[in-house]
Amino acid sequence: MQQLTPYLALDTKAKHLLDQRDGSEIVLSFSEAQVLSHLLSAPGTVFGKEELLSVGWPERVVALTSLTQCISILRKKLEPYPEIQLKTVARRGYQLNISEQSHVHMLAISDGEAIRTALVSVSLKIKLLGILLLLGLVGFFWYYSDYHQMVKQVSHWRADKQLPLNVGGTLASAQLFYSDEAKQLHPSMWQKHLAPEGNLIPGLKHFSAYAASDGRNYSFAICPSADETGCDGDGIINITAIDPKPAGLSMKEFVPLSKEMERRIRYNRIILPPAVDNAELVEHNYHADIYFPVAGELLVRTDLSLSLVYDSKDSGQFYSSACVTDQDCITTPIKYQLRGHFHQYRTEISGTLVDVFQVKVNQKELIKPDNVSDSAMHFYREIRKDDIRDEEIYYFRVYQDHKTAVWIVPQMGNLLAWTTYSEVKL
Incomplete structure (x- = not known):
């Protein structure tokens, strides 16, 4: 032949x-x-x-x-x-x-x-020519792949610095996460919003802390009860500064005020009944209260809830709900909810292991308030932008233990939140 x-x-x-x-x-x-x-x-x-x-x-x-x-x-x-x-x-x-x-x-x-x-x-x-064509096709599909989009998002963040914090009269060091847009990383960008004369929390002896900045927002989150086993969720404080002018927040006044606000209005926290047997689904729920002090304005709070329901080892359904109110209830709730499908990746930011959740949004709902105070107008505008733009967003879980987790949340910019964790069996 x-x-x-x-x-x-x-x-x-x-x-x-x-x-x-x-x-x-x-x-x-x-x-x-x-x-x-x-x-x-x-x-x-x-x-x-x-x-x-x-x-x-x-x-x-x-x-x-x-x-x-x-x-x-x-x-x-x-x-x-x-x-x-x-x-x-x-x-x-x-x-x-x-x-x-x-x-x-x-x-x-x-x-x-x-x-x-x-x-x-x-x-x-x-x-x-065949090899070049093949490499071109591989490069094309890699560039537009979900994994590459995630890698690009992570590449904009760093975690190679520690930030000294004095909260309530106690000193500690916070691990700092910051994006390429954050040009000013001096500790004063966080510390200046706490009034020195009111920076006292009785009984606060130590705390663990995280901090973050995207160049617009400057956040820190502390857990006073954290030890070598983790944080038990008691006394968590999440504060985000949105204005460069010092807020003059008195921590001595803030602690009782925040407790009062959380008792008075609670939208997203769920009181769970005893666990059920033979549950078909498990909802992983994360909850946080984030406070936004601004000089001369009412204290604004976001009541945040994140939920994950896994379909497989690293993907499933994602749900988020946020409610914004102010300390005098002048702003009736600004509620923003979204849901979509997530894919979870395990990667590193400056050597720190993080979980990245790539969420493709398929449903959004903004419940507009009857009244918006001057203090909350900034948040209404930012949430409205999110409602218009959100298509594919990325959440970073930078720490987790058996009862809590720390997240960077892509809402109203990027917010840092130390959340409490619970499982809901469905």
Whole structure:
């Protein structure tokens, strides 16, 4: 069996051409098979007419017209394969040429030998073009893949600094997460919002802390009850500054005020009944209260709830609900809810392990308030922007223990929240 192309073979014994793409056969006479086989032994070589006569009609004396007719018939049988050319060279003889385009024809999947022949026989130029095309396709799909979009989001964040904090008269160091947009990272950007004369929380002896900035918001979160086993969720404080002017927040007054606000209005915290047996689904719920002090304005609070329901090991349904109110209830609740599908990735930010939740939003609802105080107008505008723009968003879980977790939440910019954690069996 002689291969003319990766998909067309000559069988001189059976006297036929075999198209290996579909298994079809082209019947040849003895002379046609022998002449074609001889020409195929050295493609591109000019063979004399006398030599071809002796090959096609051995031990016989025939007229030159027999060879001319044989060549004519071969040309007709090879017409379906334009890459194979049987040429007449004037006054010299005949020549078989096979162009390289034969290598780009579709091969029979089951024809391993033809595939191997095609791969080996194609020119280096075509191989290089094929490799470049393949690399281009891989690069295209990588660039637009969900994983690459996540990598780009994470690349904008750093966690290589510690931030000294004095909260309630107690000193501690907070791990700082900051984005490329955060140009001012001096501790005063966080500390200046606490009034020095009121920075006292009786009984606060120590705390663990995290801090974050996206260049617009400056957040810190503390847990006074944290120890080597984690945070038990008691006494968590989440504060985010949205204005560069010092807020003058008195921590001595803030603690009882925040407790009063949380007792008076509670939208997203769920009081759970005893666990049920044989639950089909488990909802992982995270809750936090985030406070926004601004100089001369009412204290504004966001009551935040995040829920994850896993469909598989690293993906599932995502739910978020946020309610904004102020300390005097002048602003009736600004409620923003969204739901979508999440994919969870485990990665690092400056060597710190984090969980990244890529959420593709498929449902949003903004419940507009009847009244918005001057203090809360900023938040209404920001939530309205989120409602218009949110399509694909990223939540970072930068810490978790058995009762709490710390999140960077992409709402109204990026907010840091130390949340309490609970499971709801459904």
